[in-house]
Structures are given as structure tokens and as C-alpha cells.
Amino acid sequence: MKDNLHLIFTYPESYSEEIIDNDIAELETPNIKIHIERHENEVNAAKEWIVPTLLAGIVLKPYFETFFQEAGKDHYQLLKKVLKKC
Template sequence: MKKDIPHIAIEFPDYFPDNFDEFIVDGIENELLDLRVERKEPTAWAASEWIIPGIVAVYILKPYFEAFLKEAGKDHYLLLKNKLNSILAKTKNMNVNTITAKETTNKIDTSNTQSKAISIFIQTKNGIVIKLLYDNNLDLDTWQQSTIDFLHLIEDHYENAKNNSLTEYLNNLEPSRNRTIYGIIDPDSKSWILINNLGQYEREKMNKN
């Protein structure tokens, strides 16, 4: 993304059909909205699969919430929720294969069922980015409803920061240079679980197994 921070940025591969750009902006274009849509060449990553952005990556950044959660912008926030539901529906059944160098093939986590097709990044008031992950084992309705639930939470975080569970969670984080938190949907409660330390999570997961 460019150095100046837009309201929303959406990235997807340059090989997607031409009409995908139109699909992305349809319904959310607004003269007050700084929306960046970018086609990108496939990139090699030397990182955990959770860190790698989805094939379609949506970034909803702090300037958007500061500008569009005001009364005059609330209608657009509703349009954005509908658009995210449409993007989730479009990407739900995309098949994405992870290609690795021969010497790193054994490092792929075959138990990882999080979608590689879509990720949504949401920036909090203090600049931390929460990457929402979507488990392929969950149905589309769960993906969509959980996303709406999180958007309600982030809305409350911006408007009622002192009495908000997300704000409380962020305030209790240990200082870290890592400014990204990962959100996964609990398959039983359908609520979000936030993970600040991937290494610790992996160790806990291995211990449980």
C-alpha cells in the first residue's frame, strides 16, 4: 500500500478478471471515501501461513472509522458491511494452494484450515491491526455473521472506548513490536478468539494435541 493511509485498501491478484475491480467498488464508492484498489503480482513469503495476506485482502483502517462512524457516515458503514458479506461469499469456495520451495514443504501445517483466499484487516484506535481469519470448516453464514459481530465490536471500540471489551483487551497487551493480532472464529461459540503471540499459540496447540 502507499505511504499515505487511505480509508480502505483492497488488494487481489493481477490475474483476476477485469470485472473484479468493478465488483469490489460497486456499492461502496463515495466522494468522501479514499478507497485504494490494487492488483498485485503473486509474492513469495517466508512466513507463517497466518501472517500471509489472503488472496483477497481487505484493509479497513483507522481513518475510515474516524470519518465514517460519525452520524453522516453511518449509512456508508452499513454499505461496507454488505460489501464485506459479498466478498466473503465470492471467496468462500476459492481453492488456493500453497506452493513452497522443495526444502520447506514439510513446514506446511496440514492442520491449518484457515482460508487462504480471504483475510480482513481492521485497525484499532491505537494503531494495532487485527487480522480476521476464516476457517474453511465453517459455513458462509457463520463467516458473515461473525464479521458483522466484529464490526459491531470495533464500532463500539471507537465510540465507547473506555467501556469496551476490545479496548480492555488491547490495554492489557504486553508492549511488543508486533502490531498485528490474529482473530479466529471459535467453531463452537462462533465468537472471536484473539491471538497476540503466534508462537505461544502454536506451542499451546501442540501441547493440547
């Protein structure tokens, strides 16, 4: 069945039919085959985003700390020059 579809929309179970109907109202035409799926709310789905972001943050933390320390030194020198002129 899904092979012949043009669009598949997935919604959480908590969404009302009214919200879904409003979303797809403009898309419904005889030429477009739309399928709507409902799925349970899952807390574990957040792991797909949280875990990689957390790992990237841990790995890149030393890089950003060094980068901002050097940027702070450059900014301090520039600020010092400008304040001496005043």
C-alpha cells in the first residue's frame, strides 16, 4: 500500500482529527495519495537527538574553550588600544 503513496504524514496519538484535517486540507486532491499514520508518544525518541548532541558537546568542549580564550585575548588587546586613545 505504501508503495503507491505520494505523501505520508505521521502524527502523535494526542493530535485531534481537526488538527490533522486542517493540516492536509489544502493538499487533498484526486491526484495525490495521502496516508496518515498515528504513533504513540515515546520519550525514547528524544535519544536520537540528545545522545549525539551530548557526545559532540563533550568532544568539542576543549576546542571551544581554547577558541574563546584566544578570542578573549585578542578582544582584550583591541579594547586596551581603544581605551588608551580616549
